[in-house]
Amino acid sequence: MRTTAARLEQKQPMDFGTNVWYGATLDKLKSHLIEQIDIISSYPERDAKSLRRLLARRYELKDGNLIITAGTFTAVNVIARIFDRKKSLFVTPCGGKLIEGCEASNHEIVLSGEINSLSELDFTGIDLCWMANPNTVSGKQYRRKDILDMVDSHPNVTFIFNITYGNYVLDDPLKPSDMGKRSNMIMFSSVSKSYNLPGLRLAYIVAPEGIGKVLQKQVASYSISTIAQEAGKYIFVHPAQFVIPLRKWLRNAEEFRSTLAAIPEIEVLPSNTPYFLIKLNVGDGRELARFLAEHRNINIRTTDDVCGLSNQFIGVSTRSSEENSLLVAAINEWIASKVK
Amino acid sequence: MRTTAARLEQKQPMDFGTNVWYGATLDKLKSHLIEQIDIISSYPERDAKSLRRLLARRYELKDGNLIITAGTFTAVNVIARIFDRKKSLFVTPCGGKLIEGCEASNHEIVLSGEINSLSELDFTGIDLCWMANPNTVSGKQYRRKDILDMVDSHPNVTFIFNITYGNYVLDDPLKPSDMGKRSNMIMFSSVSKSYNLPGLRLAYIVAPEGIGKVLQKQVASYSISTIAQEAGKYIFVHPAQFVIPLRKWLRNAEEFRSTLAAIPEIEVLPSNTPYFLIKLNVGDGRELARFLAEHRNINIRTTDDVCGLSNQFIGVSTRSSEENSLLVAAINEWIASKVK
Numbered sequence: 001m002r003t004t005a006a007r008l009e010q011k012q013p014m015d016f017g018t019n020v021w022y023g024a025t026l027d028k029l030k031s032h033l034i035e036q037i038d039i040i041s042s043y044p045e046r047d048a049k050s051l052r053r054l055l056a057r058r059y060e061l062k063d064g065n066l067i068i069t070a071g072t073f074t075a076v077n078v079i080a081r082i083f084d085r086k087k088s089l090f091v092t093p094c095g096g097k098l099i100e101g102c103e104a105s106n107h108e109i110v111l112s113g114e115i116n117s118l119s120e121l122d123f124t125g126i127d128l129c130w131m132a133n134p135n136t137v138s139g140k141q142y143r144r145k146d147i148l149d150m151v152d153s154h155p156n157v158t159f160i161f162n163i164t165y166g167n168y169v170l171d172d173p174l175k176p177s178d179m180g181k182r183s184n185m186i187m188f189s190s191v192s193k194s195y196n197l198p199g200l201r202l203a204y205i206v207a208p209e210g211i212g213k214v215l216q217k218q219v220a221s222y223s224i225s226t227i228a229q230e231a232g233k234y235i236f237v238h239p240a241q242f243v244i245p246l247r248k249w250l251r252n253a254e255e256f257r258s259t260l261a262a263i264p265e266i267e268v269l270p271s272n273t274p275y276f277l278i279k280l281n282v283g284d285g286r287e288l289a290r291f292l293a294e295h296r297n298i299n300i301r302t303t304d305d306v307c308g309l310s311n312q313f314i315g316v317s318t319r320s321s322e323e324n325s326l327l328v329a330a331i332n333e334w335i336a337s338k339v340k
Numbered sequence: 341m342r343t344t345a346a347r348l349e350q351k352q353p354m355d356f357g358t359n360v361w362y363g364a365t366l367d368k369l370k371s372h373l374i375e376q377i378d379i380i381s382s383y384p385e386r387d388a389k390s391l392r393r394l395l396a397r398r399y400e401l402k403d404g405n406l407i408i409t410a411g412t413f414t415a416v417n418v419i420a421r422i423f424d425r426k427k428s429l430f431v432t433p434c435g436g437k438l439i440e441g442c443e444a445s446n447h448e449i450v451l452s453g454e455i456n457s458l459s460e461l462d463f464t465g466i467d468l469c470w471m472a473n474p475n476t477v478s479g480k481q482y483r484r485k486d487i488l489d490m491v492d493s494h495p496n497v498t499f500i501f502n503i504t505y506g507n508y509v510l511d512d513p514l515k516p517s518d519m520g521k522r523s524n525m526i527m528f529s530s531v532s533k534s535y536n537l538p539g540l541r542l543a544y545i546v547a548p549e550g551i552g553k554v555l556q557k558q559v560a561s562y563s564i565s566t567i568a569q570e571a572g573k574y575i576f577v578h579p580a581q582f583v584i585p586l587r588k589w590l591r592n593a594e595e596f597r598s599t600l601a602a603i604p605e606i607e608v609l610p611s612n613t614p615y616f617l618i619k620l621n622v623g624d625g626r627e628l629a630r631f632l633a634e635h636r637n638i639n640i641r642t643t644d645d646v647c648g649l650s651n652q653f654i655g656v657s658t659r660s661s662e663e664n665s666l667l668v669a670a671i672n673e674w675i676a677s678k679v680k
Contacts, residue, residue, distance in 0.1 A: 034374050040540050044539055044541065077558075101560070197381060198381070200565050217444050220416075224410075225565055226539030228565060
């Protein structure tokens, strides 16, 4: 058994495997929550009404268009549930949990396979289409206009977009207000994830009012803790504290990607976000991940929990230049050991 | 609009309407959570594994018998869901939310009506029987042995017991270990509620392993915040900090009840817990609640959200002798204004 001292010595791993903005400073939010700690003894609002209202105003929607859930997995589960037994098309790559959520509600699952343009998607017999834009795994973003055209030209398909990383791209992302009068468009977004608060479990769904009403019924009453509701309100009332220095981060990403691209044994895939995929032409992702964790205290993302990608792929996000160099060096070292 | 100063002046109401132990001191738990505030930036365990294990050991069950949910409403919703479209008998009085949860999964609902003994329950055509013991509204407790006999003599009915207030009674309550080898018995309990932490949203379900597996699939992954999981672990690792001085509280309750019973216009109903029901023979509960809130800054429980009780009833819990006297005086005053 490791002693407490040994545990303290173990440094936090350098985490390239999570998409969250690594530089987030949450001191003010933490101080606020500490000041408010007594709210653990208060009942939360049944349906997080104040937070829904705040979001509705921010996005120029009605309160009935917003549903708050305890994280995106809960969001997926309740959406899947109201479309029980439907045929769902997933634009891959996508998280395996997404598909598990739909399987729990007996959906028939179809995977898109690799596509280069949205026009390659086959909607024959499809009831629902699930898609993250930008993609949460690859960082690939389709143009907003192309997406809205697709939605409008398939009125019998309900489109469900994960828009969590819309603040990680420079091009116009999908926005909650894009729902507008569309009746076949649902969006959801993590709040806690993009602000480096995955422990809080907080997400929202944007849906046409009719669907929103049915969804709200499926969300268990009082299921969002007072702490999560308070944090959510704080984030939306103090947006300036949570702005990501995106241009700088993307410049770092470009530099990181070109250094990686110089390694002949790997391919760096296109991405619109600071996180991206790498294809390994030697060894496999699990092996590399194990090497990095054991010898360099570095985490990367494997595809164990991803649908539509083999083990040849890994996912990394951009960190500081110094840290990025450490990862490049470690990958080079691992490759040298493989090809010698 | 009220100014900040005005809001600060408004004292916390004296709350007789909640069942939680009013004397709970949570300073150590709060300090612990404040120390651990950084966990808001960590992913929670997918299925709250450590907490499940802790509870399983405490109750001498297997990990697979325990499911952690974000509060009891979520527990009810997932149980209701796996028994989609079944016929559910509710022992009344019971919370209206419980029934809403079953309606969301298309159950056929049957209410027991007033019963004096368990043998009066009619199980003809019933698939599920929902019952709180002690009752969360009236505080009435059936004998543990009688309950287990009922479960064993109706093998085709699945019994679902809310055991949240088992620590509010002196008589042997139902225990998680009572499930034993029974395949038709499920229990659930709030953790956060009985420890005055309703803001955290934390409950557990105890179920036979086969049912537990199906339930766990219905609980969204990562739906319990790191803060709630941490608080849960703290509570179960430091049980001594959360012991309720039950005998003293029940003695106070007895004194409170006899003072109330001396008022001719009301009837105090039997209860095994420090909370109990009062039947008003003048006016109605909503009216009294409004009077107390507006003129005495006192909260009581009305039956607006309760199934099986008219507006003639109110629910109160026992607080300190001084506070109890204030409520008695206020009720007397209100009655005087009604009967003059």
